[in-house]
Amino acid sequence: MSTDREIQILVVGGGIAGLAVGTFLRSAGFDPVVVNRTAIPDRRGGVVELWPDAVEALSSIVATDTVRQSGTPVRSWSLVDDSGTVKQSLAAENSAHPGFIAIKYRRLCDLLANRLPNHKVRAKTTVRSVEERADGALVEFQNGVDEQFDVVIGADGARSTIRGEFGSGEQVSRMTTSYGFCANDTCTPNSAAEQWTSNGSVYRVLPTQNGAWIWLTLPTSIIPEDCSGQSVVAKRIEETEIVSNDDCPSDDDIVVRSDHRVGSSVLASDRIALVGAAAHTRHPLTGLGPCLALEDAAVLTAELTEQNTTIEAGLAEYASRRQSRPDPPTEMRGDSPLKVGNATGWVLGNVATIRGTRFEACFTDRRTTPAPEIDDSTLDDLNAR
Secondary structure, three states: OOOOOOOOEEEEOOOHHHHHHHHHHHHOOOOOEEEOOOOOOOOOOOEEEEOHHHHHHHOOOOOHHHHHHHOEEEOEEEEEOOOOOEEEEEEOOOOOOOOEEEEEHHHHHHHHHOOOOHHHEEOOOOEEEEEEEOOEEEEEEOOOOEEEEOEEEEOOOOOOOOHHHOOOOOOEEEEEEEEEEEEOOOOOOOEEEEEEOOOOOEEEEEEEOOEEEEEEEEEHHHOOOOOOHHHHHHHHHOOOOOOOHHHOOOHHHOEEEEEEEEEOOOOEOOOEEEOHHHOEEOOHHHOOHHHHHHHHHHHHHHHHOOOOOOHHHHHHHHHHHHHOOOOHHHHOOOOOOOOOOOOOOOOHHHHHHHHHHHHHHHHOOOOOOOOOOOOHHHHHHHHOO
């Protein structure tokens, strides 16, 4: 199939996963169409973390220096308890390699979207249904138009329409809600910090080029009903040692999201594949979302360009490789550096352990996360194209 770049590919979803798949495929010689139900790039999302392995995967389509200049390299990280006592602190051992990069979701989408032709990106386009056939997939759009594609890739997030075609992967609430907002004076340049409290609240401060981005994650059970985001944030800022009371934003400046986990039992069929949050939504505190999306894009592209294989075989191999990607909060165990939230109904302690383990790897030149990632041959193949 590597000699046939004429196959028609539809990517449903214009977030990080969809735009990454589209860009990776285009760099390999394909000509995919990307559709999204809202504007592309989406203007929501706050600030996300790019781990070293995600930056490495991205480097085959976007220069590493460009990624770093578009975000903020994080060279130190600290974890504090309720009283503000530092429980864990890390600094990058190699000045040339930051621990990770904090980048605005919107900016990362821009970097990817700018590498796709405008006429191949359709904003405000909704897929109504997909009918898989022996020779491809028939897609019905919301406007009533039907189009035939050889492959359909679902990158449409936790509430994926495409995943519904498999009848698997119902949304599972993680019983938390996250609030994100900008702060001007909270963060030390190139430094990140977080506080995990005994009542289950988690505060994360990520540096930006002009200040900081704050993520506040709370057990939904402690959030009063009909309470505005501004009220929730104002009340919780008072209890933290790492966010200033002066940083409380207005409702219009707060990103609010209910946190979910979705694990699809099927990642691909003969003509349909799932990537990113449509395939495996992880709790945002694990920091795995963008990393998984970029890995998925790289692996799927590599399999579709494999020598002497069929579409069906390529998608099956992609599913096999990505299905084995473990979910750290259930696969990895250990004692958290803090006693946190064990009465909140979610495994907060394990998530804290995973973050600490990942950070330790990122800041000590052990350039991989504690889970099997894309292999060197995949990156070599992509970089050669």
